[in-house]
Amino acid sequence: MKPLGIGLIGTGYMGKCHALAWNAVKTVFGDVERPRLVHLAEANAELAGARAAEFGFEKATADWRTLIADPDVDVVSVTTPNQFHAEMAIAALEAGKHVWCEKPMAPDYADAERMLAVARRSGKVAVLGYNYIQNPIMRHIKTLIGEGAIGSVNHIRAEMDEDFMADPDVLFYWKSEISAGYGALDDFAVHPLSLLWYLFGHVEAVTTDMVKPYADRPVKGGGRRAVENHDAANVLMRLGGGVSAVLMANRAAWGRKGRIALQIYGSKGSILYDQERMNEFELYQFEGRGSERGFRKILAAPAHQPYDRFIPAPGHGLGFNDLKIIECRELIRAICGEPASIVTFEDGLRIEKSVHAMAQSFHERRWIEIG
């Protein structure tokens, strides 16, 4: 296979993360061709040029359509804000490129549906950036559950919390506008939902309560503006096989910085995980003498593949950006037609359908079955 030609649109938080992954994937995994970093697009030419030099891209442009028209680009990383995803991903797929698009697909469900339709027609690989499923620890938890290490799972609690909206004096900005989404649901809930999908399959029914911790926020320059969406949400869910789950998401939770926590309870044991301590998990197994029974903390180690591709020493730890390198390797696998651990547009759309059903259930005060 010839080296993949890479196009990168956007160079903020996630753009840099994708650039690091494209730069590192050969060094970490060895068994792929080193990608060719062909073209980078940013909002203006000066920034595009500067970032292309820093990230190692050959060409820079302020017009993302020029990047998509470039015949040397085979894969496009879309890392711009949510409202641009549909237009950019659809244009790239229609131009015959594979797409690696940041989550969520699009604020508007109809746009997300169009993204999937075009991806299907194109026959190209279309992947969403749900990197948390790539943690070697998460892979191992999936294996343990599959092996029956905690028996048959019957109850799950999933949480996602941060505190960037916890201060009542945070100025009103676009994240509090309803046009940006429902708030905690689409900003946050999609990440734990990607983990639940990875471990157990899709959500089948939901009922939701949403919370506005603060009714209004100060506006820059004076005055106050009403908050239009909800910073916190509590969701009851039914998964396949009758498994009951609770999902709580809160972006106004003081002290929480990047909590994506799972508590998984089964007939023979339990598993606890928290993304803030992404290099460990806790396992309780109902076996052995009662006098020594308790949770065991297990540290990430080479046995949890592909940790071994990064570091030969156990307990030294991977970081957030490493998850993107693993996701990048899985994307290349998919492009090569090999089985890959990715969230396709197909599964991504179903995650977003769950979020819209949650909001509907809140407004209609009832359970919603997700078809």
Ligand SMILES: NC(=O)c1ccc[n+]([C@@H]2O[C@H](COP(=O)([O-])OP(=O)(O)OC[C@H]3O[C@@H](n4cnc5c(N)ncnc54)[C@H](O)[C@@H]3O)[C@@H](O)[C@H]2O)c1
């Ligand atoms: N997977 C994850 O864990 C994760 C984490 C954070 C954000 N995200 C997602 O990543 C996406 C980007 O978020 P971010 O935090 O990186 O945002 P950001 O604001 O840091 O970066 C966005 C970049 O896109 C650029 N941009 C905007 N319009 C453009 C255009 N027309 N052409 C070219 N470049 C343009 C901006 O200049 C900016 O550099 C969002 O969809 C977000 O939901 C995912």
